[in-house]
Amino acid sequence: MTRRILITGGTGQIGIELARQGWPGDVDLLIPTRGELDIGSAESVATWFAAHDVAAVINCAAYTAVDMAESEVEAAYRANATGPKLLAEASAQAGVPIVHVSTDYVFDGAKHGAYSESDPTAPLGVYGASKLAGERAVAAGNARSLILRTAWVVSAHRGNFLKTMLRAGAANTKLRVVADQIGCPTSARDVAEALRIVTLRMIEDVGTSAGLYHFVNAGEASWHGLATEIFAQAGMMVEVEAITTAEWPTPAKRPAHSRLSTAKIAADYGIRPRDWRAAVRDIVDEMMGADT
Numbered sequence: 001m002t003r004r005i006l007i008t009g010g011t012g013q014i015g016i017e018l019a020r021q022g023w024p025g026d027v028d029l030l031i032p033t034r035g036e037l038d039i040g041s042a043e044s045v046a047t048w049f050a051a052h053d054v055a056a057v058i059n060c061a062a063y064t065a066v067d068m069a070e071s072e073v074e075a076a077y078r079a080n081a082t083g084p085k086l087l088a089e090a091s092a093q094a095g096v097p098i099v100h101v102s103t104d105y106v107f108d109g110a111k112h113g114a115y116s117e118s119d120p121t122a123p124l125g126v127y128g129a130s131k132l133a134g135e136r137a138v139a140a141g142n143a144r145s146l147i148l149r150t151a152w153v154v155s156a157h158r159g160n161f162l163k164t165m166l167r168a169g170a171a172n173t174k175l176r177v178v179a180d181q182i183g184c185p186t187s188a189r190d191v192a193e194a195l196r197i198v199t200l201r202m203i204e205d206v207g208t209s210a211g212l213y214h215f216v217n218a219g220e221a222s223w224h225g226l227a228t229e230i231f232a233q234a235g236m237m238v239e240v241e242a243i244t245t246a247e248w249p250t251p252a253k254r255p256a257h258s259r260l261s262t263a264k265i266a267a268d269y270g271i272r273p274r275d276w277r278a279a280v281r282d283i284v285d286e287m288m289g290a291d292t
Ligand SMILES: NC(=O)C1=CN([C@@H]2O[C@H](COP(=O)(O)OP(=O)(O)OC[C@H]3O[C@@H](n4cnc5c(N)ncnc54)[C@H](OP(=O)(O)O)[C@@H]3O)[C@@H](O)[C@H]2O)C=CC1
Pocket: 008, 009, 010, 011, 012, 013, 014, 015, 033, 034, 037, 038, 039, 040, 059, 060, 061, 062, 063, 064, 078, 079, 083, 101, 102, 103, 104, 131, 149, 150, 151, 152, 153, 154, 158, 159, 160
């Protein structure tokens, strides 16, 4: 029997990579556009679920513009809190699991070690707060839910820091990038692989571990370190000046140290991420070889 999996956010970085994963032959991915399924609309969600039978939901749809969220609070909460709540309730009603993607920006970044799943959250901005509200709504709305927090996602698609740097580096010989925010750069493709593994286990319900998990690529970097590595791998001669957060003012405050520990997903699912530099290498190669 065919197992249909709903993927929301299919035009986003992680959604695109999910569609490219090697899924078992009996899996059929349903990837509606936002026009076909608007997760922030109760009517749209109800209509979509009434018309489709699914074995699981993977929610990759979100409002991800961190600075704009500070002024577009309602839009951020609609996509990041109301949407996940509606999807969790609809999937629970259908008796199927939901896998939901969240972020390191639920933390305030004051911890000097890697954050584990049991660490207290304290978002600094609207984006992080709206994502935290989404996490809570998913956990409350469907007992068969798995929330996967990731961070600093890069890919050859859509908007992300890697693409911003390649574009800025092509137009400037010198850039200024903050060096006092530390995190874990992570490939959208690797997140998609982790999502595939945990979703199939959630559907099969064999030794399944629902709950909260962290997944990021191994190692750590500052935004400055990430930019420097991107230019080195792309063979671009761009001088990257290390600056402080105070020297690059933004509407949203960002965590200073948001490294995530992946010990739990390694223990429960056997997922062991590769180093972020290898992931960046693959993306730079993809972008150099293709017209994206
Ligand atoms: N990007 C990052 O650095 C990180 C992302 N995350 C999380 O990972 C997940 C995926 O992020 P990413 O792939 O980067 O996101 P993108 O910004 O690349 O894509 C967002 C997706 O959400 C869709 N979307 C937005 N609002 C709605 C809505 N109301 N109904 C249906 N679809 C909607 C967009 O559709 P459309 O094309 O129509 O706009 C798009 O497909 C999100 O939960 C995000 O919070 C976590 C950590 C880091």
